[in-house]
Amino acid sequence: MHAVMMPQKTGKNYQAQNRPSQGSSSYQTNLSACEVKQKPSDSKENNPMQDDEHADDQDGDVLQIAMEYFEKDPIRSLRSKDKILEKHLITVENVAWKNGLAPETIDILLNVALSGRFGNAVNTRILKCLIPATLISEDSVVKAVSWLCVGKCSGSTKVLFYRWLIAMFDFIDHKEQINLLYGFFFASLQDDVLCPYVCHLLYLLTKKENVKPFRVRKLLDLQAKMGMQPHLQALLSVYKFFVPTLISVSLPVRKKIYFKNSENLWKTALLAVRQRNQGLCPEPRKLMLGPANIRPLKRKWNSHSIIPVLNSSSHTTECGKKEMNLSEYLSSSGSLPLEQLQRFPQLLENIHCLELPSQMGSVLNNSLLLHYINCIRDESVLLRLYHWLSQTLQEECVWYKVNNYENGKEFASFLDTIIRAESFLHEGFYSCEAFLYKSLPLWDGFCCRSQVLQLVSWIPFNNFSEMKPLLFDHLAHLFFTSTIYFKCSIIESLKELLQNWLLWLSKDIHVKPVTDSPLDTSLCESMNSVFKLVHYVGWLSTIGMRLESNSTFLMHFILDFFETACDIYLIYNLPLVVLFPRAIFYSALFTLDASILNQLCYIMHRYHKNLTAAKKNELIQKAKSKLSFSSKTYKEFNCCLTTMVGCLWTSKPFKKGIRFSPETLEKLGVEEHKRSLNLVYHSSLLGYAVSFLLQETPEEKTINLSSIQVLYVQQ
Amino acid sequence: MLVLRPLDKLPGLNTATLLLVGTDDALLQQRADSRLKMDCASELRVHLARSLPLPSNVNRPLVDLLVFVINLHSKYSLQSVEKSLYHVDASFFLGKACFLAAGAGRESHCSVHRNTIMRLAHTYRSPVLFCDLEVEGFRATMAQRLVRMLQICAGHMPSVSA
Numbered sequence: 001m002h003a004v005m006m007p008q009k010t011g012k013n014y015q016a017q018n019r020p021s022q023g024s025s026s027y028q029t030n031l032s033a034c035e036v037k038q039k040p041s042d043s044k045e046n047n048p049m050q051d052d053e054h055a056d057d058q059d060g061d062v063l064q065i066a067m068e069y070f071e072k073d074p075i076r077s078l079r080s081k082d083k084i085l086e087k088h089l090i091t092v093e094n095v096a097w098k099n100g101l102a103p104e105t106i107d108i109l110l111n112v113a114l115s116g117r118f119g120n121a122v123n124t125r126i127l128k129c130l131i132p133a134t135l136i137s138e139d140s141v142v143k144a145v146s147w148l149c150v151g152k153c154s155g156s157t158k159v160l161f162y163r164w165l166i167a168m169f170d171f172i173d174h175k176e177q178i179n180l181l182y183g184f185f186f187a188s189l190q191d192d193v194l195c196p197y198v199c200h201l202l203y204l205l206t207k208k209e210n211v212k213p214f215r216v217r218k219l220l221d222l223q224a225k226m227g228m229q230p231h232l233q234a235l236l237s238v239y240k241f242f243v244p245t246l247i248s249v250s251l252p253v254r255k256k257i258y259f260k261n262s263e264n265l266w267k268t269a270l271l272a273v274r275q276r277n278q279g280l281c282p283e284p285r286k287l288m289l290g291p292a293n294i295r296p297l298k299r300k301w302n303s304h305s306i307i308p309v310l311n312s313s314s315h316t317t318e319c320g321k322k323e324m325n326l327s328e329y330l331s332s333s334g335s336l337p338l339e340q341l342q343r344f345p346q347l348l349e350n351i352h353c354l355e356l357p358s359q360m361g362s363v364l365n366n367s368l369l370l371h372y373i374n375c376i377r378d379e380s381v382l383l384r385l386y387h388w389l390s391q392t393l394q395e396e397c398v399w400y401k402v403n404n405y406e407n408g409k410e411f412a413s414f415l416d417t418i419i420r421a422e423s424f425l426h427e428g429f430y431s432c433e434a435f436l437y438k439s440l441p442l443w444d445g446f447c448c449r450s451q452v453l454q455l456v457s458w459i460p461f462n463n464f465s466e467m468k469p470l471l472f473d474h475l476a477h478l479f480f481t482s483t484i485y486f487k488c489s490i491i492e493s494l495k496e497l498l499q500n501w502l503l504w505l506s507k508d509i510h511v512k513p514v515t516d517s518p519l520d521t522s523l524c525e526s527m528n529s530v531f532k533l534v535h536y537v538g539w540l541s542t543i544g545m546r547l548e549s550n551s552t553f554l555m556h557f558i559l560d561f562f563e564t565a566c567d568i569y570l571i572y573n574l575p576l577v578v579l580f581p582r583a584i585f586y587s588a589l590f591t592l593d594a595s596i597l598n599q600l601c602y603i604m605h606r607y608h609k610n611l612t613a614a615k616k617n618e619l620i621q622k623a624k625s626k627l628s629f630s631s632k633t634y635k636e637f638n639c640c641l642t643t644m645v646g647c648l649w650t651s652k653p654f655k656k657g658i659r660f661s662p663e664t665l666e667k668l669g670v671e672e673h674k675r676s677l678n679l680v681y682h683s684s685l686l687g688y689a690v691s692f693l694l695q696e697t698p699e700e701k702t703i704n705l706s707s708i709q710v711l712y713v714q715q
Numbered sequence: 716m717l718v719l720r721p722l723d724k725l726p727g728l729n730t731a732t733l734l735l736v737g738t739d740d741a742l743l744q745q746r747a748d749s750r751l752k753m754d755c756a757s758e759l760r761v762h763l764a765r766s767l768p769l770p771s772n773v774n775r776p777l778v779d780l781l782v783f784v785i786n787l788h789s790k791y792s793l794q795s796v797e798k799s800l801y802h803v804d805a806s807f808f809l810g811k812a813c814f815l816a817a818g819a820g821r822e823s824h825c826s827v828h829r830n831t832i833m834r835l836a837h838t839y840r841s842p843v844l845f846c847d848l849e850v851e852g853f854r855a856t857m858a859q860r861l862v863r864m865l866q867i868c869a870g871h872m873p874s875v876s877a
Contacts, residue, residue: 399847399853441829441845442819442845442847444846444852444853444856444857445856445860446852446853446856447852447853477842477844481860481861481863481864482859482860482863483859547867547872549872
């Protein structure tokens with residue numbers, strides 16, 4: 001890219017009279033739009049600031065003076081400039097960080113920063129404080145870009161300008177003209193320093209018509225020269241999704257984070273602007289009544305939302321687009337602005353001409369758009385959503401980046417929104433899964449607890465052995481060293497995880513026809529994964545029960561889990577039966593709580609049904625598939641069942657008799673051990689037995705429990 | 716004596732002792748204070764040490780749980796802990812020792828990578844806990860977890876050994 005040196009104009013005429021540089025003449029930008037009319041008097045700057053606040057009035061006046069200074073083209077000596085310059089810069093910075101700057105102000109300042117009039121340090125300061133009040137006008141951006149051709153600003157200023165452009169991309173009101181500059185940006189890819197930022201900008205800017213074969217070739221050449229860079233890959237993947245036929249290079253599919261975050265410098269300010277745009281304007285004004293805060297911007301915006309506001313892309317409002325597809329000509333209605341989408345029938349009518357917002361994150365709040373995303377075939381949509389999700393999660397996580405500790409509540413509500421979207425769509429997002437893998441080792445188990453555990457329950461189905469070191473080992477660590485309530489919560493979320501996996505698997509089996517060998521192995525692996533999950537929970541529960549000394553509260557949750565696990569064969573139609581560990585069985589059998597005993601009996605009953613159905617099916621389909629159940633499961637179950645019946649009904653728990661000598665038994669007071677293990681004498685049901693007797697014979701003084709006979713009903 | 720052994724003294728009645736080994740005294744002091752605030756059934760004692768070996772002339776009780784505190788922001792912390800590890804008897808690593816890595820939240824300040832600590836913990840077969848000691852909330856929950864581990868190590872939980 002070669003710059004054309006512009007002669008310096010005197011007077012108030014620094015305004016752009018730019019010609020495109022030679023390297024970027026391939027587009028037909030209407031640069032007449034760049035010719036700025038004489039800026040009206042800076043009373044305009046005052047309007048947004050004019051307020052009842054006295055402080056603002058003063059600011060407005062000072063800003064006006066500052067703007068006049070910047071507009072003029074001073075041919076003064078450097079020395080006298082310094083102090084005045086400093087004063088005006090500070091004014092501008094203060095106003096920018098408090099309120100944001102009006103579009104015209106931004107226009108002037110952009111021109112100043114990029115025209116190279118002042119030194120590098122000043123330009124950097126100006127660019128860093130260019131925070132819009134509401135919007136940025138597209139014209140200013142185009143003008144600024146044209147200044148880039150002149151070559152008056154240094155390389156680092158250019159980089160900063162691109163970063164600013166990327167960060168403020170959503171606040172630019174229209175983007176058609178910027179899209180027309182696509183070729184110019186593309187040509188800047190040559191510059192090694194600018195390349196990543198330009199790639200990011202093009203990633204945001206690319207539409208289907210921008211994908212041309214010569215551009216693809218250029219990108220591939222660059223890649224050959226520089227190697228497999230993530231930013232080039234990102235751009236290539238966007239191209240691939242728009243026009244897959246042009247690109248034959250294979251790209252990694254699941255890469256989620258391509259670009260370094262350019263937003264850091266303006267992050268807090270961006271949140272402020274977003275909140276302003278949501279229409280909460282009166283609030284910021286009130287907050288300024290307090291004593292002047294020098295630094296902390298964070299404290300002012302109490303209820304900023306991490307999720308951006310939904311606004312439609314600019315397609316609807318523009319009318320002078322140069323290249324229009326044939327299909328767009330034919331479709332009469334044009335695209336529907338997304339704010340108008342209120343009801344489901346509207347979605348159905350307009351489903352062919354919806355254009356998704358540029359801020360994919362805003363989709364999370366809108367259930368209609370979630371429906372739309374669910375059915376859409378275009379994978380780039382999901383890619384963009386996951387990209388935004390993973391970035392935001394990483395940036396906002398409270399324990400991962402400790403600076404964010406004060407924003408604990410916002411992060412929790414953000415997670416709540418994600419969970420709502422996941423339960424609405426009934427599937428988990430990959431970004432959340434990756435986020436959990438990265439941040440769970442650092443989690444303290446307390447912060448945003450319910451949200452994190454719910455996220456765990458929405459993890460998509462995966463190979464258990466792969467997930468174990470990433471997720472389940474850390475969960476086990478937390479489980480063993482936590483309170484009983486946390487243990488219960490973990491078991492509950494693991495139960496929901498199991499349910500989600502089973503639902504997903506059973507749906508999958510119905511979709512694919514059950515054929516022979518190739519599918520059998522994948523089904524085997526899936527069943528293996530589920531088996532290992534149940535086994536893992538069994539292990540956790542055994543140790544958990546020991547740590548909490550057989551607490552009935554924990555036992556409830558454990559038995560809830562196994563209620564889900566026992567019915568896998570019959571309810572979910574999956575060929576798997578997993579038994580619970582013996583320790584759980586015995587703890588539950590000799591419990592002090594009748595409801596636990598009840599639950600245990602129910603579970604045993606369901607296991608019985610599942611196992612008999614499995615055996616029957618196996619006998620019917622003579623062919624022995626790989627998924628038959630080992631006889632070990634049956635033996636184990638029979639063992640448990642006989643013990644249970646023996647303890648509760650037939651009073652014959654010890655098959656081979658007892659080894660204590662009669663004298664020992666006498667000392668223990670249990671002479672008649674043969675008939676003492678009975679439903680009547682069970683520790684949890686003793687109270688009921690006694691009250692039964694009291695009801696029958698209230699006048700008796702002594703209670704003789706042996707008077708309750710257990711009747712055998714012949715079946 | 717040079718080497719710290721787990722059973723060289725008699726355990727006190729209804730007491731449990733925790734030894735924190737690490738270089739960052741101020742942080743450790745804060746931790747110790749937050750630990751003592753936790754109510755626990757048995758009497759809880761917290762000792763601090765910069766590094767091992769401990770001076771032998773001091774009269775100290777039996778150590779139930781040994782926690783090595785490594786500050787991820789300084790390589791020196793890791794080195795001193797590694798040196799201290801030589802002075803610990805092997806039977807401590809049967810569940811009575813653990814590593815605490817502090818400062819993993821600020822990744823830009825970390826000069827020791829998380830994986831190094833995890834490999835170290837894996838070599839010694841001990842668990843590693845991550846915590847950001849600067850934040851009060853995280854300190855409190857970490858203190859709770861350590862107290863629970865200490866109770867197991869001191870044998871105060873029936874039917875569970877270290």
